[in-house]
Amino acid sequence: MKLAICAQGEGMKAQVDQRFGRCPYFVIVDSETGAEEKSVPNSGVSATGGAGPQSARQLSQEGVEAVAVGHVGPNAAVALQAAGIAIYGGVTGTVQQTWELFREGKLATIDQATVDPHHGI
16 A cells, blocks of 8 residues: 655655645655655645645546655635545654554544644645
8 A cells, every 4th residue: 555644755754744735745665565655746745726636636647546644624625525535633653663654554544534624734
């Protein structure tokens, strides 16, 4: 399974970004091996509106099945659910630390927004 981790930079040492739709990068990790497949710039980061749904489409096109992030807004949550992408929320630390928590089954899944629309996190 492909896990996308919202990140402030590229690679496994990058810090997790608290935002979904406006995070600078998605680090895509093979959840079976823990190997980084790639770091991709988030196409929604500079969107004038609809950043969450645009980012969800991007992950769907990448074949991602789960995303780990600090917080997710309502439009993004709906778009991710519609795409069949599981959401793991409340993550902090580095991409590597987040993957390790995912591997150990210690990340919590969420099924709704954790912030209000247009929240400036």
